[in-house]
Each structure stands twice: as structure tokens, then as C-alpha cells.
């Protein structure tokens with residue numbers, strides 16, 4: 024069972040809005056994540072190998088959020104709230120706890136725009152609420168002309184292959200189901216796309232796999248794809264680097280030497296790989312007619 028904790032703050036103001044995620048603020052209603060993705064950057068000794076056991080529910084988060092957003096709204100400090108930056112907003116406990124749903128009600132009340140980032144199909148439960156936010160949110164002045172949307176919904180993928188995902192994202196909604204939910208999200212009229220991260224070297228970054236994924240995203244109606252390569256940290260058993268290397272040894276032993284060559288002394292793939300990947304991803308976005316940013320560069324013209 025998850026722990027119940029009290030917090031003194033739940034709304035984090037970012038120092039600078041990231042041009043990819045448009046995060047003026049972030050909130051995390053849970054601490055830890057039961058989806059247990061092996062590559063997750065929040066991993067480490069704080070949560071252990073199975074993050075479900077260390078999951079915490081921020082019991083008083085709704086009251087705190089209400090107060091913090093009221094103070095920001097009073098000063099007209101509107102900005103996109105990313106839900107979530109360090110956990111999954113629709114993890115399994117959300118079905119009973121409803122913390123994310125209640126947070127969205129508070130966000131709607133104070134008329135802040137929201138950016139949902141998820142690996143779950145449960146977001147569909149909140150479509151009505153998210154549609155209201157989409158219509159009623161007050162955008163920050165510098166985005167009002169270029170965006171004109173109060174809700175953004177991004178689905179994260181490291182692969183679209185259910186078998187591969189079962190190894191690396193064991194608790195997340197299967198990619199096949201996630202793609203259906205992406206399509207339902209687009210059909211409902213939301214601005215929605217894909218955070219394609221992290222791509223798994225030699226597994227989900229091959230030309231054939233990338234081509235198949237971009238085809239699936241296009242078919243599902245994704246308006247943008249934000250691609251990024253794999254970054255791994257740590258030398259302790261519960262750290263992402265060790266967990267991914269152990270999974271490679273077990274499920275992809277032919278790649279063990281390669282992964283150790285690249286991640287043995289580094290946290291990321293070499294510069295030439297990242298440059299080639301960037302070029303390839305840009306070309307694929309162009310080929311499939313999908314933007315590589317939520318706000319396309321020509322949106323203001």
C-alpha cells in the first residue's frame with residue numbers, strides 16, 4: 024500500500040519555460056511511480072528497485088494547490104502547469120485516489136492552462152474536465168497569440184512494440200492501447216502529440232522501428248513528436264543505468280557489449296550518435312508531416 028504524506032508545497036514554478044514542454048509550473052500529486060520504467064530518471068536509492076513499494080500519496084495536496092494557485096491567479100501569473108514532471112499523473116492508484124482529477128478541478132477553477140504528460144490510457148476519464156480547461160484557461164501573454172489552447176495532452180513512448188515495452192515500461196499502459204488513446208484524444212479535438220523518449224539504442228531507434236513508429240503516430244493523428252535519446256544514471260543496483268544494463272543482459276544479450284561500451288563511462292550516447300539521431304528524427308517529422316515542436320516555428324505568422 025502507498026504511504027500517505029503531508030506536504031507544504033505542490034506547485035513548483037520553473038526558472039524558465041522549456042520550449043519543448045512549455046512548463047511554467049509543474050505539479051506532482053504522487054511521489055514515486057508504480058509504472059516502474061527501467062530508464063526513469065527519478066530512479067535511485069530514494070525509491071528502490073520497485074518504486075511501487077515507495078509510492079507516496081500527497082494527502083493534503085489539493086488544499087495546498089488551491090491556495091498556491093489562488094495566490095498566483097491574484098497576481099495574474101498564469102502559465103502552463105505540467106502534470107506531471109516526476110511521476111505519472113494516471114498511475115494505478117489514481118483510479119481510487121482521484122488526486123489528479125481533483126487537481127484538474129482546482130486548475131479549472133483558477134483558469135490555468137495545463138499540459139498532461141502520460142504513459143496511461145486513464146487520461147480519457149478526464150476528457151470533459153480537460154475540455155473545459157481548454158476553453159476557459161487564461162494563457163500567459165507571450166503564448167496567447169501562438170497557441171490559443173488551454174490543454175495539451177502528450178503521450179510518452181519509448182517504443183510502440185508491446186513486447187519491448189513490457190521489458191522497459193512494465194507498469195505503463197501497453198503502447199498499442201496508448202496509441203488508441205492518442206487517437207481518441209485527437210478525435211476529441213485536443214492538441215495532442217508524442218514525447219518519443221527515451222529511444223532505446225539498437226532496439227527502438229532502428230530505421231525500421233522509427234519508420235513504423237512515425238507511421239503509427241501519423242495514423243493516430245499526433246500533431247507533434249518530441250524525440251530524445253537515452254540517458255542513464257547511477258552505479259547503485261536501483262539506479263536506471265544498472266537496471267537497463269541488467270535488462271539488456273537478460274533480454275538482448277547480443278547488445279550487452281555495445282551498451283557497456285557506451286554507458287560504461289558515460290550517461291549518454293556519443294555526440295556523433297545524438298547528432299545523427301537528431302538529423303534522422305527531423306527528417307522523419309518532415310516526411311510524415313508532423314511538427315517537432317508543440318508550437319510550430321511559423322505559428323505566429
Ligand code: SF4
Nearest residue numbers: 056058059060063110
Ligand atoms: S511513467 Fe514516467 S515517472 Fe513513471 S516510471 Fe515511467 S518514466 Fe518514470
